[in-house]
Amino acid sequence: MDFSQIEKNLNYTFKDKNLLQRALTLASVTGSENNQTLEFFGDAILEFIVSERIFDEKTSEGQLTERRKALVSDEALTPVSKRLGLDEALIRGAGDDRNKKAIPSAYEAVVAAIYLDGGMDEAKRFVNETLDFTVGAKKNYKGILQELLQKRGESCPDYEAETAGTAQSPRHIAKLRLFGQVFEGEAVRLRDAEQQAAKKALTFIRTENK
Numbered sequence: 735m736d737f738s739q740i741e742k743n744l745n746y747t748f749k750d751k752n753l754l755q756r757a758l759t760l761a762s763v764t765g766s767e768n769n770q771t772l773e774f775f776g777d778a779i780l781e782f783i784v785s786e787r788i789f790d791e792k793t794s795e796g797q798l799t800e801r802r803k804a805l806v807s808d809e810a811l812t813p814v815s816k817r818l819g820l821d822e823a824l825i826r827g828a829g830d831d832r833n834k835k836a837i838p839s840a841y842e843a844v845v846a847a848i849y850l851d852g853g854m855d856e857a858k859r860f861v862n863e864t865l866d867f868t869v870g871a872k873k874n875y876k877g878i879l880q881e882l883l884q885k886r887g888e889s890c891p892d893y894e895a896e897t898a899g900t901a902q903s904p905r906h907i908a909k910l911r912l913f914g915q916v917f918e919g920e921a922v923r924l925r926d927a928e929q930q931a932a933k934k935a936l937t938f939i940r941t942e943n944k
């Protein structure tokens with residue numbers, strides 16, 4: 735089987751072509767090695783590479799977890815797989831044409847195949863070149879506001895916290911007092927409410943400086 739176009743799309747030439755064929759073979763194909771174990775392995779490798787890439791982002795552990803989850807989700811991997819032509823290259827069994835999960839899973843399997851064929855450096859290069867790292871990215875408005883105030887010689891403000899809603903459906907309100915104004919944010923999580931308040935303060939500052 736000729737995989738030259740796929741290898742060109744991946745920007746990687748396999749020494750062991752069987753690894754690539756296996757990465758693209760679904761379990762519906764009888765009598766052949768399929769990509770299920772490669773998918774399992776590739777999922778772990780992908781999470782490691784992504785974790786290493788976003789490790790130094792100035793966010794909390796919870797936010798990093800959510801960001802990684804977004805980056806490796808089926809919704810994020812499906813367009814990447816399609817862009818690389820993996821969806822068209824999948825080797826399917828008879829009647830297996832509605833397995834949408836197979837498309838993002840192919841990316842994970844290919845990550846594992848590249849790792850096994852060329853090592854971690856090649857796997858990292860592939861992921862960093864092909865994965866869309868803008869997915870799930872959130873601006874740290876608190877950090878941006880703090881940096882802006884420090885540049886202006888202003889002191890960093892404190893956030894006042896209040897609770898709202900009910901015991902079953904709690905809400906958090908964050909208030910930020912700055913320049914004689916009160917900027918307020920409300921969300922399920924306090925940190926999200928604080929980000930909303932900081933965003934409103936930034937909008938005010940930028941509008942005033944126009």
